[in-house]
Every structure is written in structure tokens, then in C-alpha cells.
Amino acid sequence: MVLKGIIKLPISVSKEKSIEIYKQLAKTNLVIGKMDAHINRSLVNDSLLSLLSFNESVQSTRIEGTQVTFHDFMENKNKKEMDWQNKEVSNYHEALMYGVDQIQNHHMPISTRLLRRIHSILMEDARGTSSASGEFRKIQNFIGPNNKIEDAVYIPIPPNEINSYMENLEFFINGENHYSFDIDKKDSEEYFPYDASPLLKMAIAHAQFESIHPFLDGNGRLGRILLVLVSVKESLVSSPIFFVSEELEKERIRYYNSLNSTRGQKPDWSTWLLFFLQASERMANNIIQKLLSAEQLATTGMDNxxxxxxxxxxxxxxxxxxxxxxxxxxxxxxxxxxxxxxxxxxxxxxxxxxxxxxxxxxxxxxxxxxxxxxx
The missing domain is CATH 1.10.10.10 (Winged helix-like DNA-binding domain superfamily/Winged helix DNA-binding domain)
Structure with missing residues (x-):
């Protein structure tokens, strides 16, 4: 049976699963704290922020099917004319850095208006329906292996409900109460409200945005940019350097399957939350290794x-x-x-x-x- 639609935020999991989630959250936060300390001590932290943001742009677009590598893009990023794959990576990077700047330097909330602007940058001269860039879809779409809705694995909410769901998501992301959060709660469930911890908020916001699927194209890429924007807004780390797409790309099918478990009228959020927290822990350790390797390389080179x-x-x-x-x-x-x-x-x-x-x-x-x- 195909999954249809989603339930508005807040989400809940069983009390038993919440214990597992909070244990993993503590482990992941510990590693992210270590990563942040390494960043603050690094000789080349500004340079690495730039390179890791380019790597994030490459890895996120690879999830969508591009074959560009980090080396390929660094070779081509200054060219005036690019093929569509490098253009897609370039757009992603521009959109990502625009969003980070708006939040970090202009103190903008993560609003529908901001997401629409980022989507316009993302879709400029790229593949997909660029004519609808920055505009919510006006037709029903679906996610599946082909262009037949009868083969869909998930059918998102209809177009006329997008604004309502995005409003619910927007208030959740920005940590503000909203009438749509007032629900009858069960004693057997653990709820994650609008003031949830940063990593949980990132995971929930990403999955909910992906499931709303508000645009005709580019939802996956924008959803992964949203992960970074929430991390910046929530001050998860002192620099906007925590990018998760590399880990998500390594386990693409598990990533998609976990997201799909949050959909329908009986969602299983624990599968997605645990997957995301574990991927985040691996990514933080990965970034630490990148930082240490680059730091050692810089220091040795300086001596020469x-x-x-x-x-x-x-x-x-x-x-x-x-x-x-x-x-x-x-x-x-x-x-x-x-x-x-x-x-x-x-x-x-x-x-x-x-x-x-x-x-x-x-x-x-x-x-x-x-x-x-x-x-």
C-alpha cells in the first residue's frame, strides 16, 4: 500500500525508543563537541570551512545522481561555462552560502520566503523545472521509480495544503509555539516539541520538509541545505562546518528508506532519528580526521x-x-x-x-x- 501524506509536527516515538534515541544523541553531541574544539584550534579552519562547503555541495548533488567528484568540481569551479552537473554543484554551493549568510550575518529566520529564494538560486539554469523555481508546486507530485503515480512509494500532500504544512514547519524550526502544536498527547509516547535539541530539530525539519515536497524539483537538495541552516541557527557548532551529506550519500538507500518511514498516518520516526544521529556521529568523526590531516599537512609544509x-x-x-x-x-x-x-x-x-x-x-x-x- 502506497504511503500518502504526513502528520503535522510535533512528532512522537514510544518511551522505549526515546531512551535509545537520547543515548545516541548524547554520543553524537559528544563527538560534535570534540569536532568544534578542533575547528577552533585549527591553523587552517577558514580554508577548511570553504573546502568542506564545496565537498558538501558535491556530495549532496551526488545523492541526486550527478557523477561530479570533489576534484572535478575544484578543477572546474572558476569556468564561465559549465556542464549541467558542475552547474548543479555550483548552484548548490551558492544557495548554501547565501542561506548561511542570511542567518549568520543578517539574523534572518528560516522562513518560507528565505527557502523560496534559496530554491531560485538552486534551480538557476540547472536541470529540472526551473520555470517554477522559487514557487510551490501547483500540481500533485509523487516519489517513485518511474513517472507513473501507480508505482509511487510515496504521494505527498496535495498542493492546497502546502502553505499550512510549511507554516507548521516554519514555527517548529524557529522555536516558536503555534496553535497547530496543540494535540492530545499519549502517556506512552515521548514528544519532540519546537524547542527540541539542535540535532533532533535538524533531523525532524529535514524529514518533514522532504515529505511536504513543496517544489516540483530540487526538494532533496534544498532539504539538505536546510540541515545546515538549522545547525547554524541553533549554533550547533561555532562555525558553519557541520555537513552531513557525505555520510547520507554513502548509505543512500538506507537514507531514503528511513525518510520514508516517517510518512503516512502511522509514521515510525525512531528509525529515521536513529539513522540520522548515527550518520551525524560518523560525519563528525570524519570531519575531525579531515581537520587533523589538513592541519598536519599545513604544519609540515610550513616547516619546508x-x-x-x-x-x-x-x-x-x-x-x-x-x-x-x-x-x-x-x-x-x-x-x-x-x-x-x-x-x-x-x-x-x-x-x-x-x-x-x-x-x-x-x-x-x-x-x-x-x-x-x-x-
Whole structure:
């Protein structure tokens, strides 16, 4: 029997399952705290924030079927003309950073208006129904293996109910009470209200948005951006560096199946919450390893440099792991010849690789850093 629609927030699980969820929540929060401490001590934290945000953009779009790797995108991100796959990653990154800026620097709430604007950025010149970018769907859609609704695994709420469900979600995300939260509660159930802990709020908001499926296209990508936005709003970590899509992409089918368990009139939220918390724990440990590897690489490289300029150029490659001398000169505001001399020195020390197949506009590659981010 196909699942249809969803129940409005708040959600509940059995008391027994809630104990399991809270135990996992404590474990995950502990690892995220360690990750945050590493970020604050890191020599290259700003550079890694940039690279991890690019990696998030790659991994999230790979869930949707693109084949672009982190290396591919870093190679192509400055090109004026891109194929649709790189364009989709570029749009994702622009939309992600726009949303983070609006919340972090302009103190905007996570509103329907903001999500519509982010969706417009996400869909610009990309695949899908870009003509409806920023607009809620006006027709019934469905999720399934093909374009036949009779084969659907899930049929979302009808278009005329989207605004009501999005209002319910918006109040939940922003931690404000709403009349729709007033429900008859059962003593045997544990409820997660609008002031739930940040990780639980992230998980619930993501799943609910995906199930509302308010747009014709781009719901999955926007739903994963929403995870980051909630983490920023809730100050989960001191920098917007906690990106989960890499772990979700590794277990894509489990991810989709867990989301599907939250749907219908008898949802099982515990499966999704446990999956998300466990994936978040793995991702936090993964980010710690990326940070440690990059930090070690930066420190060792600095020891090999002979001048302050060489050190600056070396650290510049942690923001620009694939770059030309012109790009490094622009980044550091130095003469291109100075940048080239520094980069060539790093090549002699086996810290960078240079594309010797070209005589002009040669690219320099910090492969060790790329490997650290991709691992």
C-alpha cells in the first residue's frame, strides 16, 4: 500500500525508543563537541570551512545522481561555462552560502520566503523545472521509480495544503509555539516539541520538509541545505562546518528508506532519528580526521618553506587546492611572478604538482589536501 501524506509536527516515538534515541544523541553531541574544539584550534579552519562547503555541495548533488567528484568540481569551479552537473554543484554551493549568510550575518529566520529564494538560486539554469523555481508546486507530485503515480512509494500532500504544512514547519524550526502544536498527547509516547535539541530539530525539519515536497524539483537538495541552516541557527557548532551529506550519500538507500518511514498516518520516526544521529556521529568523526590531516599537512609544509611569502602561498593552496599563479596572486594580492616563483618552489619540495603539459596558465595541485578532504 502506497504511503500518502504526513502528520503535522510535533512528532512522537514510544518511551522505549526515546531512551535509545537520547543515548545516541548524547554520543553524537559528544563527538560534535570534540569536532568544534578542533575547528577552533585549527591553523587552517577558514580554508577548511570553504573546502568542506564545496565537498558538501558535491556530495549532496551526488545523492541526486550527478557523477561530479570533489576534484572535478575544484578543477572546474572558476569556468564561465559549465556542464549541467558542475552547474548543479555550483548552484548548490551558492544557495548554501547565501542561506548561511542570511542567518549568520543578517539574523534572518528560516522562513518560507528565505527557502523560496534559496530554491531560485538552486534551480538557476540547472536541470529540472526551473520555470517554477522559487514557487510551490501547483500540481500533485509523487516519489517513485518511474513517472507513473501507480508505482509511487510515496504521494505527498496535495498542493492546497502546502502553505499550512510549511507554516507548521516554519514555527517548529524557529522555536516558536503555534496553535497547530496543540494535540492530545499519549502517556506512552515521548514528544519532540519546537524547542527540541539542535540535532533532533535538524533531523525532524529535514524529514518533514522532504515529505511536504513543496517544489516540483530540487526538494532533496534544498532539504539538505536546510540541515545546515538549522545547525547554524541553533549554533550547533561555532562555525558553519557541520555537513552531513557525505555520510547520507554513502548509505543512500538506507537514507531514503528511513525518510520514508516517517510518512503516512502511522509514521515510525525512531528509525529515521536513529539513522540520522548515527550518520551525524560518523560525519563528525570524519570531519575531525579531515581537520587533523589538513592541519598536519599545513604544519609540515610550513616547516619546508624558507620565506614568509612561500608560507603564505602554501597556505593559500588550502583555500585553492587547484589554482593558477594568477589565481593565487589575486587571492593574496601579490604580483603573478611572485606567486609563480612561490608555487614553483613548492613543486620542487614535492608539496604541489604542476601541470607541465601546458606552457601558459599552468595549474598547481595540492593533491594531499584534496585526498584529505575526499577521505
Amino acid at each position: 618553506c624558507e620565506t614568509d611569502m612561500q608560507k603564505n602561498i602554501w597556505l593559500a593552496t588550502f583555500t585553492n587546492p587547484i589554482a593558477t599563479a594568477k589565481e593565487i596572486s589575486s587571492f593574496l594580492n601579490i604580483h603573478p611572478a611572485t606567486a609563480k616563483r612561490g608555487l614553483d618552489f613548492l613543486v620542487t619540495k614535492n608539496m604541489l604538482d604542476r601541470d607541465d603539459s601546458k606552457k601558459r596558465n599552468q595549474k598547481y595541485y595540492n593533491y594531499d589536501l584534496i585526498r584529505a578532504i575526499q577521505n
